[in-house]
Amino acid sequence: MPGRIAARILRLGADAAALIDEDHLLVARRGTLYRISLKTGAYTVDLAIPGGSRLLYLSEIRDGANGDKAVCFGEYSTRFDGGPVNVWRRGTGLSDRWAVTGRFAAGEIDHVHNICQATDGSIYVLTGDFRDAAAIWKTDFGLSSFTPLARGSQDVRACWLWQAPDGALLFATDSQLETNHLRRIDERGISDVAEIIGSSIYHHANASRLIFSSTVEPGAPTGHRLRDIFDRRPGPGITANAAAIYLFEGSRLTEIHREAKDGWPMRLAQFGTFRFPGGTMPPDRFYAYGVGVKRHDGYCLSFKR
Numbered sequence: 462m463p464g465r466i467a468a469r470i471l472r473l474g475a476d477a478a479a480l481i482d483e484d485h486l487l488v489a490r491r492g493t494l495y496r497i498s499l500k501t502g503a504y505t506v507d508l509a510i511p512g513g514s515r516l517l518y519l520s521e522i523r524d525g526a527n528g529d530k531a532v533c534f535g536e537y538s539t540r541f542d543g544g545p546v547n548v549w550r551r552g553t554g555l556s557d558r559w560a561v562t563g564r565f566a567a568g569e570i571d572h573v574h575n576i577c578q579a580t581d582g583s584i585y586v587l588t589g590d591f592r593d594a595a596a597i598w599k600t601d602f603g604l605s606s607f608t609p610l611a612r613g614s615q616d617v618r619a620c621w622l623w624q625a626p627d628g629a630l631l632f633a634t635d636s637q638l639e640t641n642h643l644r645r646i647d648e649r650g651i652s653d654v655a656e657i658i659g660s661s662i663y664h665h666a667n668a669s670r671l672i673f674s675s676t677v678e679p680g681a682p683t684g685h686r687l688r689d690i691f692d693r694r695p696g697p698g699i700t701a702n703a704a705a706i707y708l709f710e711g712s713r714l715t716e717i718h719r720e721a722k723d724g725w726p727m728r729l730a731q732f733g734t735f736r737f738p739g740g741t742m743p744p745d746r747f748y749a750y751g752v753g754v755k756r757h758d759g760y761c762l763s764f765k766r
Contacts, residue, residue: 465759469730469752478739479519479532481553487532489516494559508549508559514538517620517662518575524602525582533562533604535573535586543568548576548586548604562604570594574635576604579624580668585610587619589635597622597632611651615639615698621664623671631671631709633661637678637696643707643714655714658701665737665747671709672747677702677722677733691726704733704754706764717764720754727753735762 468474476489486497487507492515496507510516514536523530533550548563565573570588578584586598586607595618598607611617615636622632630646631654641661643654659675666672680696682689695702706718722733733753742748746765751757 466725466730469725472731477516477519477534479521480740481532481551482555485555487519489519489534491515494519496555507551510536510549512536512544513540514547514572517573520576520578522576522578522584522602522604523582526602529602531602533576535576535588537572537574539572541571541590546570546572546588548573550604563600563606565607570596574620575622576600577622579622579630581624581628585622585630587622587632589618589620611646616642616644617651619644620662621673623664623666625671626669633657633664633673633675633707635660635662635676636698637680639698640700641675641698643673643709654709656700657707658703658705658719659695659699662732662734663736665739665742667741667744669710672737672749673707673709674735674737674749675705675707677704677727677753679727690728692728693724693726695722695727704735704751706735706749718749718762720751720756723753723755723758725753 478488480486484499488495492510494508495504497504516534517537520533530553531550535548536546545567546565547561549559550562551557551559571590571594574587574589576586584600586600588596593613596612597610597617599610600607618635619632620635633643634641641657645652645654657675661673662676664673677695679692703719703721705716708715708717731753735749748763750761
């Protein structure tokens with residue numbers, strides 16, 4: 462347990478990962494991306510993100526015109542310094558290099574949460590956190606320009622987006638300030654599907670089912686550094702001191718698991734939540750990794766239907 466807590470405090474784990482081919486994996490840790498050979502275990506630095514930024518998600522996108530694939534991310538930082546925010550992309554060849562393809566101007570957003578491609582090929586950039594920075598933007602494979610689809614409310618602050626079989630876009634809000642909901646975008650606009658108990662950062666989905674978790678996180682910083690670091694109180698948008706796992710299938714949202722947040726402060730030793738592995742899960746089960754929860758912190762759980 463002491464080693465696990467130290468790892469949480471020092472943020473020693475990986476932030477995100479993505480395959481670039483059958484034999485090579487990209488792994489992000491803090492502000493550095495490593496390219497790892499799955500055959501030999503050898504690794505090299507693929508990119509050191511300049512300026513002290515890191516990333517929340519590594520995403521794969523595909524060009525509908527020619528089938529080209531790329532891995533991409535937007536810069537994520539909690540400094541909220543008002544500077545420009547870059548979007549990065551690389552091809553999936555070993556010789557391909559990272560390049561900045563687009564940029565949000567200074568003051569336009571705080572950071573990028575995720576870049577998501579819907580099953581119809583449309584690509585969206587999800588940004589946060591406050592005021593007009595909370596937004597869903599539409600873009601294309603070039604990732605060079607961004608058009609706001611919805612902006613300026615905690616109700617459109619999101620970390621993931623999924624296209625349901627009926628064509629609607631679903632996302633769960635990611636706000637520690639306001640009550641969170643699973644929400645739906647269709648031809649009628651944006652509407653609530655159901656309330657959830659906390660902000661949502663992580664998800665896993667296939668063509669027919671969506672699995673996501675809620676998070677226990679603190680409220681907005683007060684400016685008192687030590688007080689904020691050791692604060693154990695959930696933010697006003699977190700309605701239970703517990704993380705939940707939800708399943709959305711058909712038109713029904715079901716809470717299938719819930720665990721209380723452990724006693725460690727959230728900014729010091731990470732939020733309470735469940736994370737999900739990438740790739741394709743079996744149709745009859747899924748896996749979730751507990752972080753900052755009482756019973757299963759550091760454990761991978763298997764759920765079978």
